[in-house]
Amino acid sequence: MDPLDSQLNEVTQWRNQVLGRIKEWLDGLKDIGLAGEAADSEFERVRQASLSDRVAIAFVAEFSRGKSELINALFFSGYGRRVVPSGAGRTTMCPTEFLFEEGQRSGIRLLPIETRSMQTTLLDLKANPALWENQPVNNDDGEDVARQLMRVKETKFVTRAEAEALGLLDQAVAHGDAVEIPRWRHAIVNLPHPLLRQGLTIIDTPGLNALGNEPELTLSVLPSANAVLYVLAADAGVSRSDADVWRDLLATMPRSGRLVVLNKIDGLWDDLRTEEDISGDIYRQAIAVAQTLDVPEGRVFPLSAQKALLARISRNRVLEERSQVRELEAALADEVLPARRRLIAERLQRFVNDLSNEAGTTLKSRLLAIDEQTEELMTIERNKGDVTSSLIKRLSEEKEAFQGIFKQLFALRTIVSRQAKSSIELMSPAPIRDMAIRLGVANARSGREFREIFEQISEYVRSKVTQAHSQAKEAHSAVAAVQARMAEEHKLSFPAPKSFSSERYFNEIDEIERAAARAFPSLPIMLPGSRANAQRMVLAASQHLAAVMEKASRELQGWLNTLTMPLDRAMRDQQSQLKRREESLQRMVDARQSLADRLAELQEGHSQAAAQLAELERNQAVIGNQLR
Numbered sequence: 001m002d003p004l005d006s007q008l009n010e011v012t013q014w015r016n017q018v019l020g021r022i023k024e025w026l027d028g029l030k031d032i033g034l035a036g037e038a039a040d041s042e043f044e045r046v047r048q049a050s051l052s053d054r055v056a057i058a059f060v061a062e063f064s065r066g067k068s069e070l071i072n073a074l075f076f077s078g079y080g081r082r083v084v085p086s087g088a089g090r091t092t093m094c095p096t097e098f099l100f101e102e103g104q105r106s107g108i109r110l111l112p113i114e115t116r117s118m119q120t121t122l123l124d125l126k127a128n129p130a131l132w133e134n135q136p137v138n139n140d141d142g143e144d145v146a147r148q149l150m151r152v153k154e155t156k157f158v159t160r161a162e163a164e165a166l167g168l169l170d171q172a173v174a175h176g177d178a179v180e181i182p183r184w185r186h187a188i189v190n191l192p193h194p195l196l197r198q199g200l201t202i203i204d205t206p207g208l209n210a211l212g213n214e215p216e217l218t219l220s221v222l223p224s225a226n227a228v229l230y231v232l233a234a235d236a237g238v239s240r241s242d243a244d245v246w247r248d249l250l251a252t253m254p255r256s257g258r259l260v261v262l263n264k265i266d267g268l269w270d271d272l273r274t275e276e277d278i279s280g281d282i283y284r285q286a287i288a289v290a291q292t293l294d295v296p297e298g299r300v301f302p303l304s305a306q307k308a309l310l311a312r313i314s315r316n317r318v319l320e321e322r323s324q325v326r327e328l329e330a331a332l333a334d335e336v337l338p339a340r341r342r343l344i345a346e347r348l349q350r351f352v353n354d355l356s357n358e359a360g361t362t363l364k365s366r367l368l369a370i371d372e373q374t375e376e377l378m379t380i381e382r383n384k385g386d387v388t389s390s391l392i393k394r395l396s397e398e399k400e401a402f403q404g405i406f407k408q409l410f411a412l413r414t415i416v417s418r419q420a421k422s423s424i425e426l427m428s429p430a431p432i433r434d435m436a437i438r439l440g441v442a443n444a445r446s447g448r449e450f451r452e453i454f455e456q457i458s459e460y461v462r463s464k465v466t467q468a469h470s471q472a473k474e475a476h477s478a479v480a481a482v483q484a485r486m487a488e489e490h491k492l493s494f495p496a497p498k499s500f501s502s503e504r505y506f507n508e509i510d511e512i513e514r515a516a517a518r519a520f521p522s523l524p525i526m527l528p529g530s531r532a533n534a535q536r537m538v539l540a541a542s543q544h545l546a547a548v549m550e551k552a553s554r555e556l557q558g559w560l561n562t563l564t565m566p567l568d569r570a571m572r573d574q575q576s577q578l579k580r581r582e583e584s585l586q587r588m589v590d591a592r593q594s595l596a597d598r599l600a601e602l603q604e605g606h607s608q609a610a611a612q613l614a615e616l617e618r619n620q621a622v623i624g625n626q627l628r
């Protein structure tokens, strides 16, 4: 088994184990009344999210460098043949994602190129199955898989005007009046292949022109990939267009996720030369590439995708070794798996910590209440006389004071829900949807004009997120203040309210701005084609900004909803404690229970809660270890 496969498998097994362990723990907490339905549904949400966490590897390069062939060699040799079309010239006509979706039939979904004229993000289009054409595939038959995958090569003929309207005139091949354009804009291949089943997504792309034309790739597909493989061919070196791809799409990416492949080294194989001689040549070329691109030498992987595929299909170990494909595989595994593990671990750890804190707080206040009651009863014992009535009086005073807290809590909830409402309005993405049009994107001529329009839109989004954040801070301090007061006046303990972080939204906005900026060159005159692209980029990037705002708004609502939860829970707890104390005193007044019996009962309750607290801490540590 290759490293990626076995390591992905390990991660999956580890994830399932931890999930099982957490579930057991949660059930235990439910049995002793320390977790309720809310925790159950939160666990389900976290579980689903960790099941659908994907690892994405994207292949980016000029056409004909061997991206598709490399995908065949790395992932699909098990079909016993070449399945992803690979050949001279342009073969891959549209970005193609390979993945596995639970509960879906094996097949290819194809998004018609005409959807480029819609002002909708790819994400929205993905959520709209009616727009896609479905092509079933028989995964058990490699030949069928290969045949159906040919569809990503399909093109169609349209008039120049139609191509222009779609922003495709630049890359179209003219045949007189008719021009040939890709038939599909995007393809999603859904196969129950072992690696894909483990949560791997592979993204094959068609080359620079198409990449430059599709804002979605730079806006969302590439930034969300865990690793990007940039493929060069040994016979072409770093050509002008290779350099363009690197500069436009990859140079600004974080260094860690990028791997460079120097493909087609078999072209240097020569039976008339010695092995050392040849590998010296390959090595020197790899170093030159590393220097040109300014990446560490260890990030350049010379190999032969074609020979690797052949070697794997014909089970020729010597040839496989010579193809040097394994070195890349090991590096890929190192690149993407820790990221996936970390993602899952962080999410589960957060759930475990939150639940532990909650349950711990409940147990601690139970202990506190028991102590108080014990103290109360000891007073009776010490005084021998009839202090029960004065205790009952004190209790009823406490109950009254407690009514005051309810009023406070009610007022607090009103504040929080008012803020929730106002932040929904504040964060409405609606104004952004047509802002570009209102700002005159249709008439913009120069890169500067496009940039200015876009800056206004992103400034708008930034200011709204900033405002929402400061509202969240207000709500946070209001809750913290009430909690502090209750802690002081009523000896209640609370976990600190979680704060709302907007950092990630600003990061996403930064990312979108960076991706968009590339479409606004600082040339004095823009050709019609690049003007159309800049326009499309402004529109698409605005949609993405709107989506960030929508997400921020949704998450803010969720955060506000849970903000007063610890208080609510403490109130309920406190209320039932008071009731219990009242009942116990009453029992003594009625002489239905002796003081000694009641004290013993409390003692037992105390040891039980203390043991539960210790157990809780132990479990949190054990699961934490498993997650590390």
Ligand SMILES: Nc1nc2c(ncn2[C@@H]2O[C@H](COP(=O)(O)OP(=O)(O)O)[C@@H](O)[C@H]2O)c(=O)[nH]1
Pocket (backbone or CB within 6 Å): 061, 062, 063, 064, 065, 066, 067, 068, 069, 070, 085, 086, 087, 088, 089, 090, 091, 092, 263, 264, 265, 266, 267, 303, 304, 305, 306, 307
């Ligand atoms: N000699 C040689 N040719 C290769 C290798 N990898 C790909 N090719 C050829 O290069 C051409 C382009 O490959 P393809 O996978 O379609 O490139 P893509 O456009 O980057 O996806 C095809 O004719 C492949 O057979 C390789 O390792 N060695």
Ligand SMILES: [Mg+2]
Pocket (backbone or CB within 6 Å): 064, 067, 068, 069, 085, 086, 091, 092, 204, 205, 206
């Ligand atoms: Mg290809």
